[in-house]
Amino acid sequence: MKYKAFAAFAAGVMLAATSLAGCAGVEAEHAKHEHDWGEWRETPPTCTAAGKRERVCKTDPSHVETQEIPALGHEWSKEWTREENGHYHVCDRGCGERVMEAPHTFVRGACSVCFVR
Numbered sequence: 001m002k003y004k005a006f007a008a009f010a011a012g013v014m015l016a017a018t019s020l021a022g023c024a025g026v027e028a029e030h031a032k033h034e035h036d037w038g039e040w041r042e043t044p045p046t047c048t049a050a051g052k053r054e055r056v057c058k059t060d061p062s063h064v065e066t067q068e069i070p071a072l073g074h075e076w077s078k079e080w081t082r083e084e085n086g087h088y089h090v091c092d093r094g095c096g097e098r099v100m101e102a103p104h105t106f107v108r109g110a111c112s113v114c115f116v117r
């Protein structure tokens with residue numbers, strides 16, 4: 001599936017990649033009718049994985065239009081999360097990822113980074 005590999009690559013670069021995946025190799029077929037598209041069905045993207053939108057032709061269900069929805073990227077909290085032994089920022093989208101995780105560096109009783117006491 002060359003298209004799939006390309007779409008995965010392009011998802012990070014382009015806002016949306018559109019292709020008539022179901023029509024590959026049947027170019028002559030499309031000319032025979034106006035597609036009568038059904039409702040979009042959406043698989044939402046996450047922080048790290050692209051989602052997609054898909055709709056199926058009511059006239060010929062082998063015609064499927066797919067649009068990639070790029071991954072959202074993490075939304076790092078502005079506030080430090082402070083634990084007994086260290087501090088970090090969590091992703092506000094709730095994916096559980098952390099960044100800048102490090103032990104507290106106490107200077108006169110308070111952490112010089114997150115200011116926990």
Ligand SMILES: [Zn+2]
Binds near residue numbers: 033034035063
């Ligand atoms: Zn069609």
Ligand SMILES: [Zn+2]
Binds near residue numbers: 073074092
């Ligand atoms: Zn995230």
Ligand SMILES: [Zn+2]
Binds near residue numbers: 087111113114
């Ligand atoms: Zn700290």
